[in-house]
Amino acid sequence: MTATPFSATTLGSPRIGPNRELKRAVEKYWAGNLDRAGLESVAAKLRRDTWETLAAAGLDSIPVNTFSYYDQVLDTAVLVGALPSRVTDIDDDLDRYFAAARGNDSTAPLEMTKWFDTNYHYIVPEIGPGTSFELNPAKVLGELEEARALGIPSRPVIVGPITFLALSKAVDGAGAPVDRLADLVVVYGELLKLLAEQGVEWVQIDEPVLVTDILENAAEFTTQTYDHLGGLANRPSIFVATYFGALNGVLPVLARTPVEAIGVDLVAGGGSAVAGEFANKTLVAGVVDGRNIWRTDLAAALGTLETLLGSAAAVAVSTSCSTLHVPYALDAEDGMDPELRSWLAFGLEKVTEVVTLARGLKDGREAISAEVAASNAAIASRRADPRLNNGHVRSRISSINASGSERGPADERRVAQNDRLRLPVLPTTTIGSYPQTSAIRVARADLRTGKIDQAEYERRMRSEIADVIRLQEDLGIDVLVHGEPERNDMVQYFAEQLDGFFATQNGWVQSYGSRCVRPPILYGDVARPNPMTVQWITYARSLTEKPVKGMLTGPVTILAWSFVRDDQPLADTAAQVALAIRDESVDLEAAGIAIIQVDEAALRELLPLRAKEKEAYLRWAVNAFRFATSGVSDATQIHTHLCYSEFGDVIGAIADLDADVTSIEAARSHMEVLDDLNAAGFTNSVGPGVYDIHSPRVPGADEMAASLRDALKSVPAERLWVNPDCGLKTRTTEQVTASLEHLVAAAAKVRAGLS
Ligand code: GLN
Ligand code: ZN
Numbered sequence: 001m002t003a004t005p006f007s008a009t010t011l012g013s014p015r016i017g018p019n020r021e022l023k024r025a026v027e028k029y030w031a032g033n034l035d036r037a038g039l040e041s042v043a044a045k046l047r048r049d050t051w052e053t054l055a056a057a058g059l060d061s062i063p064v065n066t067f068s069y070y071d072q073v074l075d076t077a078v079l080v081g082a083l084p085s086r087v088t089d090i091d092d093d094l095d096r097y098f099a100a101a102r103g104n105d106s107t108a109p110l111e112m113t114k115w116f117d118t119n120y121h122y123i124v125p126e127i128g129p130g131t132s133f134e135l136n137p138a139k140v141l142g143e144l145e146e147a148r149a150l151g152i153p154s155r156p157v158i159v160g161p162i163t164f165l166a167l168s169k170a171v172d173g174a175g176a177p178v179d180r181l182a183d184l185v186v187v188y189g190e191l192l193k194l195l196a197e198q199g200v201e202w203v204q205i206d207e208p209v210l211v212t213d214i215l216e217n218a219a220e221f222t223t224q225t226y227d228h229l230g231g232l233a234n235r236p237s238i239f240v241a242t243y244f245g246a247l248n249g250v251l252p253v254l255a256r257t258p259v260e261a262i263g264v265d266l267v268a269g270g271g272s273a274v275a276g277e278f279a280n281k282t283l284v285a286g287v288v289d290g291r292n293i294w295r296t297d298l299a300a301a302l303g304t305l306e307t308l309l310g311s312a313a314a315v316a317v318s319t320s321c322s323t324l325h326v327p328y329a330l331d332a333e334d335g336m337d338p339e340l341r342s343w344l345a346f347g348l349e350k351v352t353e354v355v356t357l358a359r360g361l362k363d364g365r366e367a368i369s370a371e372v373a374a375s376n377a378a379i380a381s382r383r384a385d386p387r388l389n390n391g392h393v394r395s396r397i398s399s400i401n402a403s404g405s406e407r408g409p410a411d412e413r414r415v416a417q418n419d420r421l422r423l424p425v426l427p428t429t430t431i432g433s434y435p436q437t438s439a440i441r442v443a444r445a446d447l448r449t450g451k452i453d454q455a456e457y458e459r460r461m462r463s464e465i466a467d468v469i470r471l472q473e474d475l476g477i478d479v480l481v482h483g484e485p486e487r488n489d490m491v492q493y494f495a496e497q498l499d500g501f502f503a504t505q506n507g508w509v510q511s512y513g514s515r516c517v518r519p520p521i522l523y524g525d526v527a528r529p530n531p532m533t534v535q536w537i538t539y540a541r542s543l544t545e546k547p548v549k550g551m552l553t554g555p556v557t558i559l560a561w562s563f564v565r566d567d568q569p570l571a572d573t574a575a576q577v578a579l580a581i582r583d584e585s586v587d588l589e590a591a592g593i594a595i596i597q598v599d600e601a602a603l604r605e606l607l608p609l610r611a612k613e614k615e616a617y618l619r620w621a622v623n624a625f626r627f628a629t630s631g632v633s634d635a636t637q638i639h640t641h642l643c644y645s646e647f648g649d650v651i652g653a654i655a656d657l658d659a660d661v662t663s664i665e666a667a668r669s670h671m672e673v674l675d676d677l678n679a680a681g682f683t684n685s686v687g688p689g690v691y692d693i694h695s696p697r698v699p700g701a702d703e704m705a706a707s708l709r710d711a712l713k714s715v716p717a718e719r720l721w722v723n724p725d726c727g728l729k730t731r732t733t734e735q736v737t738a739s740l741e742h743l744v745a746a747a748a749k750v751r752a753g754l755s
Helices: 021-031 036-057 072-079 093-102 138-149 161-166 177-197 218-230 250-255 298-308 338-342 347-363 365-384 391-402 410-421 438-448 454-475 534-542 555-560 570-590 611-629 648-657 672-679 701-712 733-752
Strands: 062-064 112-114 121-123 154-159 202-206 237-241 261-265 278-288 312-319 499-502 509-512 515-517 521-527 549-553 595-599 637-642 661-664 685-688
Touching: 021 036, 036 062, 036 138, 036 347, 062 138, 072 093, 072 121, 072 138, 072 154, 072 161, 121 509, 138 154, 138 177, 154 177, 161 177, 161 218, 177 202, 177 218, 218 237, 218 250, 237 278, 250 261, 278 298, 278 347, 298 312, 298 347, 298 365, 312 347, 338 365, 347 365, 391 521, 391 570, 391 611, 410 637, 438 454, 454 534, 454 733, 521 570, 534 570, 549 570, 555 570, 555 611, 570 595, 570 611, 595 611, 611 637, 611 648, 648 661, 648 672, 672 685, 701 733
Parallel strands: 062 154, 154 202, 202 237, 237 261, 261 278, 278 312, 549 595, 595 637, 637 661, 661 685
Antiparallel strands: 112 121, 499 521, 509 515
């Protein structure tokens, strides 16, 4: 247990590959175009490159076992033998793993949900009455052996038992997963013993759940777990890593257990993240932001580190969390304005900052004076940049707020809109996107490679729109959409057209499994130089007599799926994005569009992890939406769309958004959502999804009619809309055509029974 102390590390790294090599390899493997050996060699090379890069940057302790073919929580379920029985009879371990992650012809996958308040999704382990834990250490031991063969100072990383169970879901009538903590801790103990036998000096156990209010008894669980593991005779030194917030009261509790090191997130947790004494422990200080892309203020970070020196036996420098959430390295990004580039640090640059700070802490400020000077210069340049301060935008926001921009009462709006739109009862509509056809993909690729020019690209997009309008007219849908063919992504599309945003070429981060996203960088004051959607929507409208709904993305969702400036409150940034969306909606209205949908798919995602911060968040989030949607007249109908059915903490906020029509996911949750909405005092119109677009299955008309009749028990017909769960872009045209035909038929049947 006399481990070599370490001074500079990171909690984890991106793993999808600097050029998304892993994504390509697993997708080929799934398609049967790459064999297992081929996939494994891509994976091994990515691991080696990652470790060698971290070692070359100067880290003296390097995380191992942070690679994953899909997800680290699923890896942990495999590690502790907790896969559900529906996959355990699949012989091949990799097929079994991917079946759990994505399902196969005969097996439903495990659920997937957001990893804390990030846009990364993990696989939700299932803990049933029959789940028994059993150590299956092949992955961690294999990766350890690889790393050691390369001479890497390796530190295996595993998701901790408290976090694992807190994020799991009870199935088949089992009690709360965390009731099984004592059983699970035994398996972790066996793993520690095994690692000690291999001569491992340090193990990192991740317990991010300790910074949340998910568990009521977090302190007790902490004591129970880490007194036990810390008390084992034969084990490596234990580093408990926490991130995404402050530990608050759990910190002194953890400090009283026998673990050797505690990691705290001094970025998300702020100054109050560390309070207490760690006389005999190493404090791993997460001072370099692992999940946003801003360059660290080295002088300030060093100051923070110096204040910690007195309270712990040793201070090591680290990123605040795994850099899984940021792109690999800045050098993959050409064409970026050099000024902006100088303000940024991606994964590799963050590791370099960690090493610099560790050197400064050890050898004194003088030793890193050049780096501190460069950091100061970048910060000064960022602060002084005129793009961060657009007086016109700021004064417009204040004056709109001062003049009190609120829409009229909901019932008056309803009358005005009914007059204008003359829709049938139970109107049918869709959520926005139609299938991404190969013609769309080809057109985008051709534009990128210069094979076609912008005019030809736009011509092809118009032809897609014409197809989608014709399809909807043929189907007899009441409120049409243009289908969103021109949008690569519902956030990036807007970011590319707004001032204050930079859309990266190669800044990919893993969202789930093989799926990656490129969050735009919101660095300055946001302004809208030109209309962004009007030409497409008005073109669609020119093709039909039916109302066409204009589609916009809401301010909160745009923030949630971007890297956002950290120099002002999120609420202020949200207001600027809201102004741009408001201006766009006013332009759409002026162009004759009578219905505008503002999607807030990510409203729940930005919800703070701590209960006491939720109310303030919801207040500004709702304000931003209302600001964005109150520029239009009462006769223009505002829709919103939310992508989930478990509202929990945000249900009151959904009512407060005060959209005229809200579409929500419900096909899988059998309409319970309507009662929840009623209970929250929601009285506007609602479209609970009756077609589950997450599945290739085509639901029948009777089935959807039954859902609608169910819905009518909770919502009067005048307030009920008929629509799918979400956008149709991931489905095929055949599936969508058949399903929507049934949807329209279902609405007709139920209408006929109303009279
Ligand atoms: N309008 C978007 C679409 O239909 C909404 C997507 C979403 O909710 N994630 O694709
Ligand atoms: Zn959705």
